[in-house]
Amino acid sequence: MHLRRLLPGSLSGAYLIEYGNPSGYLPLREHLAVLLDEIGITAVPSQIVLTHGASQALDLVIRHLLAPGDAALVDDPGYYNLFGNLRLSNVQMLGVPRNPDGPDIDSLERLAAEHRPKVYFTQSVMQNPTGTDMSPHVSFKVLQIAERYGFYVVEDDIFGDLQVKTTPRLAALDQLRRVIYVRSFSKTLSGSLRVGLVACSHQLANDFAEIKMLTSITSSQVTERLIYLMLVDGHYRKYLGRLQQRLDDARQCGQSVRANRPRIVCRTPGRNVPMGAVPTCRGLHGLGRARLGRRLYARPGQYIPSPFGALAVDAF
Amino acid sequence: MHLRRLLPGSLSGAYLIEYGNPSGYLPLREHLAVLLDEIGITAVPSQIVLTHGASQALDLVIRHLLAPGDAALVDDPGYYNLFGNLRLSNVQMLGVPRNPDGPDIDSLERLAAEHRPKVYFTQSVMQNPTGTDMSPHVSFKVLQIAERYGFYVVEDDIFGDLQVKTTPRLAALDQLRRVIYVRSFSKTLSGSLRVGLVACSHQLANDFAEIKMLTSITSSQVTERLIYLMLVDGHYRKYLGRLQQRLDDARQCGQSVRANRPRIVCRTPGRNVPMGAVPTCRGLHGLGRARLGRRLYARPGQYIPSPFGALAVDAF
Numbered sequence: 060m061h062l063r064r065l066l067p068g069s070l071s072g073a074y075l076i077e078y079g080n081p082s083g084y085l086p087l088r089e090h091l092a093v094l095l096d097e098i099g100i101t102a103v104p105s106q107i108v109l110t111h112g113a114s115q116a117l118d119l120v121i122r123h124l125l126a127p128g129d130a131a132l133v134d135d136p137g138y139y140n141l142f143g144n145l146r147l148s149n150v151q152m153l154g155v156p157r158n159p160d161g162p163d164i165d166s167l168e169r170l171a172a173e174h175r176p177k178v179y180f181t182q183s184v185m186q187n188p189t190g191t192d193m194s195p196h197v198s199f200k201v202l203q204i205a206e207r208y209g210f211y212v213v214e215d216d217i218f219g220d221l222q223v224k225t226t227p228r229l230a231a232l233d234q235l236r237r238v239i240y241v242r243s244f245s246k247t248l249s250g251s252l253r254v255g256l257v258a259c260s261h262q263l264a265n266d267f268a269e270i271k272m273l274t275s276i277t278s279s280q281v282t283e284r285l286i287y288l289m290l291v292d293g294h295y296r297k298y299l300g301r302l303q304q305r306l307d308d309a310r311q312c313g314q315s316v317r318a319n320r321p322r323i324v325c326r327t328p329g330r331n332v333p334m335g336a337v338p339t340c341r342g343l344h345g346l347g348r349a350r351l352g353r354r355l356y357a358r359p360g361q362y363i364p365s366p367f368g369a370l371a372v373d374a375f
Numbered sequence: 376m377h378l379r380r381l382l383p384g385s386l387s388g389a390y391l392i393e394y395g396n397p398s399g400y401l402p403l404r405e406h407l408a409v410l411l412d413e414i415g416i417t418a419v420p421s422q423i424v425l426t427h428g429a430s431q432a433l434d435l436v437i438r439h440l441l442a443p444g445d446a447a448l449v450d451d452p453g454y455y456n457l458f459g460n461l462r463l464s465n466v467q468m469l470g471v472p473r474n475p476d477g478p479d480i481d482s483l484e485r486l487a488a489e490h491r492p493k494v495y496f497t498q499s500v501m502q503n504p505t506g507t508d509m510s511p512h513v514s515f516k517v518l519q520i521a522e523r524y525g526f527y528v529v530e531d532d533i534f535g536d537l538q539v540k541t542t543p544r545l546a547a548l549d550q551l552r553r554v555i556y557v558r559s560f561s562k563t564l565s566g567s568l569r570v571g572l573v574a575c576s577h578q579l580a581n582d583f584a585e586i587k588m589l590t591s592i593t594s595s596q597v598t599e600r601l602i603y604l605m606l607v608d609g610h611y612r613k614y615l616g617r618l619q620q621r622l623d624d625a626r627q628c629g630q631s632v633r634a635n636r637p638r639i640v641c642r643t644p645g646r647n648v649p650m651g652a653v654p655t656c657r658g659l660h661g662l663g664r665a666r667l668g669r670r671l672y673a674r675p676g677q678y679i680p681s682p683f684g685a686l687a688v689d690a691f
Contacts, residue, residue, distance in 0.1 A: 061614075062565055065604055067381060078566045111427055111569075111591050118590045122463070127443065143589040147438070249378055250394045253427075253595040273459040274434045275427050279569040279598055288381055298377075 066281070069288060074280055081272040082264070083109025083256075084283035090290055091256060098219070099231035100240060102258045108267045109256050109278050113217050113243035116257040117141055117180070119267045120213055120239055122274075124178050125150045132170060132179035134162060138187050138215070141180055155179070157186060161193035164200045171208040178211045183229050185218035192226050202229060205237050213239045217255075220247045223303045235259055244286050247299060252282040382597070385604060390596055397588040398580070399425025399572075400599035406606055407572060414535070415547035416556060418574045424583045425572050425594050429533050429559035432573040433457055433496070435583045436529055436555055438590075440494050441466045448486060448495035450478060454503045454531070457496055471495070473502060477509035480516045487524040494527045499545050501534035508542050518545060521553050532558045533571075539619045551575055560602050563615060568598040 063071050082088065088104040095102050110116040125131055127149035133141065135154030145152050153170045155162040162181060170176070179201070183193040193201070205212050214229045219242060230240040235258060243255035257267055271278070289295060379387050398404065404420040411418050426432040441447055443465035449457065451470030461468050469486045471478040478497060486492070495517070499509040509517070521528050530545045535558060546556040551574060559571035573583055587594075605611060 061610070062568075062601065062605060065383060065386070065601055067383070070381070075565045075567050078561070111595075114590060114592045140589060140592070147586060147589050245394070249391045249597075250592075251391050251596045252378075253591070253593070270463060273456060273463050274430060275569070276430045276456070276566075277569070279427075279595060280567045281565075281598060281601075282595055285378065285381055285597075289378060294377070 070281060070284055077280075079277045079280040081268045081277055082107070083278050084280050084287060087283050087287040087290070088256075090287060091258075094290075095230075095240075095258060098225060098228055100228060100258065101234055102240075106235065106261055106264045107256055107258045108264050108271065109254065109283055110271065111255065111275065111278050112245055112250075112253045113215060113241050113255040114140065114144075115271070115275070115278075116241040116243075116255050116267075117213070117215065118144060119257065119270050120178065120211075120241075121145065121148050121150065122270055123263075123266050124211060130174040130176040132167065132176045132181075132210070134181050134186060136188055137180070138182070141215075155181075157189050157191065159189075159191050161191070161197035162201065164197060164204070167201065168204050171204055171210065175208065176210050178213055179205065180213045180215065181229075182215045182218070184216055184222050184226060187218070192222070193229070195227050195232075198227060198229050198232055202233050202237065210237075211239055212237055213241060216240060216242045217246055220299055221303060221306055223307045230258070239263065247302065248286060248289055252285055254278070254282050254286045386597060386600055393596075395593045395596040397584045397593055398423070399594050400596050400603060403599050403603040403606070404572075406603060407574075410606075411546075411556075411574060414541060414544055416544060416574065417550055418556075422551065422577055422580045423572055423574045424580050424587065425570065425599055426587065427571065427591065427594050428561055428566075428569045429531060429557050429571040430456065430460075431587070431591070431594075432557040432559075432571050432583075433529070433531065434460060435573065435586050436494065436527075436557075437461065437464050437466065438586055439579075439582050440527060446490040446492040448483065448492045448497075448526070450497050450502060452504055453496070454498070457531075471497075473505050473507065475505075475507050477507070477513035478517065480513060480520070483517065484520050487520055487526065491524065492526050494529055495521065496529045496531065497545075498531045498534070500532055500538050500542060503534070508538070509545070511543050511548075514543060514545050514548055518549050518553065526553075527555055528553055529555045529557060532556060533562055536563045536615055537619060537622055539623045546574070555579065563618065564602060564605055568601055570594070570598050570602045 062075055082105070085104060087109065088107045091107055092102055092104050095107075108116075108119075110119065121144055125145075125148060128151065130151040130153055131145060132153045132155050133145070134157050136157065137154075142152060151174070153174055153176055155167045155170060157163070161183070167179070181193070181201070183198060185192065201212060212229055212233070216228060216230075219228070228240070230238040232238075238259075240258040241255065242258075244252065245255070248254075257264075259267070378391055398421070401420060403425065404423045407423055408418055408420050411423075424432075424435075426435065437460055441461075441464060444467065446467040446469055447461060448469045448471050449461070450473050452473065453470075458468060467490070469490055469492055471483045471486060473479070477499070483495075497509070497517070499514060501508065517528060528545055528549070532544060532546075535544070544556070546554040548554075554575075556574040557571065558574075560568065561571070564570075573580075575583070
């Protein structure tokens with residue numbers, strides 16, 4: 060069957076037999092510039108590179124900024140797949156303990172002074188796996204330390220669209236000078252389309268587009284157009300509102316469960332990891348399965364990845 | 376607009392909010408195993424990993440098999456984007472001069488003995504940019520040398536579907552022992568969907584799927600399903616037949632032009648690069664623009680990438 064017959068008219072066109080722009084579909088980048096502006100991040104479309112999900116964005120950062128043997132700061136506990144990629148790239152990982160209001164600032168400064176890392180990978184909103192947000196005063200200190208020790212901060216904001224009360228992003232405070240902002244639509248629209256983005260300085264955006272071209276030519280304009288059509292439609296905001304409401308209900312449910320239970324106890328000596336939610340609540344568990352994946356939550360017997368090996372959760 | 380309303384019923388499903396299998400959409404891999412069998416390559420679906428175009432397949436090979444400083448053999452002249460990726464990865468490139476019947480065997484053996492490369496990247500069918508096919512006796516010698524010096528052969532078969540009279544692939548002779556077979560649908564179905572594949576030994580397929588997961592999670596199941604629906608439809612073979620006929624007409628036209636002109640003269644001293652076709656023929660030029668890209672052809676003033684710098688074409 061010809062592609063024209065498989066796709067709706069709005070997705071047909073000569074572009075189907077072409078590779079497209081290495082930075083990605085321009086109308087989507089233009090629309091994303093507007094969305095970023097709404098959360099206080101000023102970026103023109105040429106500062107935005109579309110990627111094959113947030114993972115390719117993180118991968119481009121690793122390939123461009125980190126050589127084998129270099130050191131990088133990561134949240135501890137943090138995102139297991141990022142740890143896997145850093146290990147693959149022979150990057151030395153420095154775990155910054157995560158407090159309920161963000162990274163532990165004293166540890167961050169000590170590690171930065173000792174190891175002179177080139178990059179700090181973090182999530183300021185709904186951090187995976189703790190579910191915590193970074194407080195504005197902590198964000199400010201993170202950026203001060205980044206300035207002092209000269210490292211980039213990669214803000215992985217893949218859960219940003221799910222946040223009910225918006226907190227300031229690192230990229231909004233810094234305006235993409237030291238911050239490299241990463242996002243995707245896998246958590247809200249479709250994980251199967253594989254559309255993400257990186258927003259950063261002009262120089263870095265050019266570098267990332269070049270590495271993207273050398274390693275994957277372009278991202279798929281078909282899936283980028285699908286995301287674009289979904290975003291510009293008036294129903295998207297309503298849909299996001301409903302999703303946020305469900306998540307907030309589940310969070311409150313989770314908090315009421317947690318209030319009646321002790322903190323999570325981990326088998327690794329000396330480690331008590333406060334988690335954002337627990338999956339014993341029916342609504343929360345259902346939501347986790349349907350939309351978020353279960354990785355946000357810890358349960359007894361579960362292993363939480365950390366750069367220093369898995370933490371085993373014994374009990375709540 | 377919801378994704379369900381944008382896509383036809385045959386592409387709807389719960390999979391849209393999931394990430395899918397790191398090796399790619401299973402029904403497509405099953406169908407590809409049948410297509411590979413038709414050109415004499417025996418592979419079960421678990422030996423096939425779907426990729427974001429052939430470029431990601433080449434990238435996975437580079438990341439897994441080549442460390443910075445390692446040596447790799449490449450066709451000279453050859454595919455400029457591969458050279459760019461190898462340079463990015465700090466791999467030492469060893470150019471094997473390309474004759475009309477494939478690589479120069481004496482040079483290949485000498486370079487293999489001197490530098491002990493880990494991989495040889497080549498195109499056996501319609502090589503880019505010379506347009507030449509590898510003769511079976513040359514393929515046999517390439518595999519003998521690979522065995523003797525212990526390197527992998529990466530067969531980039533992206534133009535394979537356009538070949539009118541099928542010649543034996545390296546992978547068919549070797550049955551995926553030392554050969555890693557790469558292919559895509561960008562030249563026949565759509566460059567914008569970004570669907571490619573790598574077929575290889577079970578061990579390598581597992582390794583590639585793991586690196587793919589760490590660096591990009593999965594490939595897009597939406598685009599893989601689109602390719603699948605186009606491939607299983609009975610019209611695909613007819614379409615390919617028409618495409619091959621147009622290409623053959625253009626090739627004959629190009630050959631008649633070439634017969635009346637001298638060989639290409641390049642500015643780099645001592646280099647005369649025989650090209651497969653020249654773009655002065657109306658039909659051929661049109662086809663190049665519409666389907667193949669112009670890179671297959673050389674014209675006066677054009678630069679042909681080579682691992683030793685661009686060759687400038689002065690005249691035909």
